[in-house]
Amino acid sequence: MEKGIVLKMVKVSKSQVISGLFYGGIVVLCLVVAIFIASLVTGVAIDESFGTFFSSTLGSVNGLLEVLKRTTPLLIASLGVAVAFRSGFWNIGAEGQIIIGSIVTVGICLFLDIPAYLKILFAFIASILAGGAYAGVAGFLKAKWDVNDIVITMMLNLVAFALLTYLLVGPWHWGTLYPRTEPIPVETRFPFIKYPLNSTFILALILAFFAYFLIKKTVLGYKMRVVGDNPSAAACYGINVKRTIMLAAVISGGICALAGTSLVLGEFFRLQEGISAMYGFYAIAVALFAKNKPELIPFAALLVAIVLVGTIGLSAAGMPRRFGEIVVGLLFIIVFLPVLLKRVKWLKGG
């Protein structure tokens, strides 16, 4: 049913369907070739690696649920990243903002003495505010003094990593061995749809509609798109470019932080080392693969989640974990394939 709404809202044309199929075909081809070469190199039997990849992702109910579970934070973070990219703000700090969101959420769930529903409400509000402020620093610096956003957001990632490690081995440490905190109270946890898929997945879908609405249907979204496409033209139209960039940064950071909230409330129920699992970096790939279009992002997120889950399955069969990153890197280049093909032809034709 939800799919029907998407189709009605987006108004899919025939050429879009064809290009979608084209991309889908290329992606499958790329995956097949990558797995083929990787199994040849690592010496894993080819039928075994294909079988493992399929059965650990789409080929079984558990695999499918696992894919959707990983889609949840990835989708949320990608939406946040796309909002920023669309406005010409290179927010590669999603990873850090996810961590900030998860820290704030755990802090509220563990240490505030209020009813559970208030904890959840506060966790959401505080995560959005904290993540927004965290990205807002970079947005402010860019808008005010033209300080490079890529560098600042990346550095803020590393600072967030350090803060997380500090909390986990320091004041928030719980138990004996692992760097992790106490689990959050049972009442604050989101219910599972079917284990391991949590109901935070629905939240991610709602956010996808929200991001679509924001970018496509609001004045602010229109301003952000114009600023992203052509800042000097935007200034001519009387759009306050600096304010728009800052707003985009704050909104983007807020959405990314919600990915952290969903990880805590729907998956880990505590803070632990590596909770963000590189989702923030893969989100960059998802956003760019979907050309920052909110209507395409859910599909791209699903695709990358399949790659990630499949890779974990493959690593159990004896293939290095890093295989996923290679495929994601290839996905980036696939985005440009139509342009690439056109240019190659154009150059040959003279």
Place this chain on the structure above:
Amino acid sequence: MGFIEPISAVLSFFPIIGLAALGGLLSQKSGVYNIAIEGTMAFGTFSGIFAYFHWQSLWISLLFGFFCGAVFGVLLSVLSVRYKLNQIVIGFAIWFLAEGLAGFLYFVLVPMGFSVPERFGDIFLSLDPIFYLTIGLFVFFFIFFRWTKQGLAVTVAGESPEVADAAGINVYRIRWICNIIGAGLMGVAGSYLAVHILQGFTYKMIAGYGWVAFAVIMFGRWSPTGVLLGSIFFSSLIGIQTRLQVAGIIFIPPEFMVVLPHIGVIIALTLVGILGKKSGMPSALGIPYERE
């Protein structure tokens, strides 16, 4: 000589940041963003260890690192110079690809836990030859950009490629060469980090050094002198941080000591942004050149 030891220890990270930043500077001077410094360095670390495993020579490791890094320079050139794709997006792609390949190939080609049993010996003031080599390269590029015809050609290709083209300079060829040599230097930086400092390979071991190098280029306002000063400053921050941790002198939680250089980058770039009205950024940086 008692005071030279700590100073040289603090400077031990200089070749890494310096070489990587110099490589990035070369690309950017010619008008191409290479934001895959981190990834190229990661691949350099793999190739350094791989080469040492096979040929047991530190110098061959560095050389091999140069060639492996250069491969990614070729990839960058093909996609962003030849086919004029978005340089930032391609940079991200190469970052992922190179890091993934480094981890993957290490797993396949080098036995687990292989470590390098030697390192470069000190030649002067307890600093190793690569330190002086890096300083020498900075001097070379200073002279290159200031006084040679070729250096001027690179600068013009980055400032206004149309003018360069009109003057009979092949903008594409310049950008190709700069990307390849630049990425090669990043590979050397990674290789040096792997064989000399860490003496082994661990995942994620670049730990943001590539991004610091990227920041250093902006901090240095795209001039070799500025980048040299920036490299010394930021690599000292890294060195001091490591040194203090080793010595057990800790005035803030050790987890935060690690981000000392990164917070330094944020503050320094902000200050440069506030103060520096006259930015030295090449005007055509990031814009693919389309020949009329």
